[in-house]
Amino acid sequence: MPELPEVEVVRLGLEPVIAGALIEQVVVKDPRSLKRHLGPTEDFISSLEGHTLTHAVRRGKFLWFPIAGTNEALVGHLGMSGQMLIGDETSDFGPHARIIVTLKPVRGLRMQVAFVDQRIFGSLAIDHCVDCPDGKPGGLGSPTAEVPKSVAHIGRDPLDPHCDDRAVIAALRRKSTGIKRALLDQNLISGVGNIYADEALFASKLHYDTPCSSLSVSKVRELLRTIREVFGRALAEGGTSFDQQYVNVNGQSGYFSRSLKAYGRAGEPCVVCGAIIVRERFMNRSSYRCPRCQKVPSTR
């Protein structure tokens, strides 16, 4: 279940391999992984073969790789179970390998990048780029103020140095919905998924259905800070891993899941107060919270 820290780990792992890499061959083993690609599979392939990728860029959970000399980029989203694995000519990426990109040999070594995705919620696509309205870099790792059109509506994420905290806090407080729903909405602030939403709300002692409009500026600022803390910790540990769904680019699992304090801990004692963590259905997802630290909001 890759969220922002996991996707950043993937970006960091891919960058040295794909930056400046000339693409020799693209094999689409399962066109369902191109469902967000507008146009035929052949166009996807011809947009890449013989072309060079310049950078590895990320905004929220979206990754993209600008194509040299064009206005286009290879855009990827890992969805629920996506992975980008790096290997060589001899690598077997398994039964869920959907798209294989082979790079021209460098110093005699022919590398491959595989898009592996069991559930096919993720996708790859070719998209054209548009200018960022704020004139700032499109995402982490981008030297230009451009972003793929299909990613333009996604808000900057908390690890983006150009994230406008004041604007985010003000916009969040104007929303007439609960705080967790607002966090999961990628348009305002991106990169927060179900797991880290629960972790951040636990750290900030907030119930998931607390009305955004009832939160003070300082409370929202605190929440933003806890999101960054949780992200930073996960990033330092290489990302969270669950049931081997997520693996970083080298095929190794992250291990942040061991330090989760709320998510997945139903029936276990709260590490702060000892009350038993409960699991509740919210937005067709599981939400975990401490019934004592994160009380149901009184005002609604």
Next chain:
DNA sequence: CGTTGGCCCTGATCGC
């Protein structure tokens, strides 16, 4: 326009 609910997709697991 903002908010909300449902759908997509596969494989592991569970109950009968």
Next chain:
DNA sequence: TGCGATCAGGGCCAAC
């Protein structure tokens, strides 16, 4: 043993 139901959930889109 077999088989249908359930669960996992990010992003998108239609409906309100």
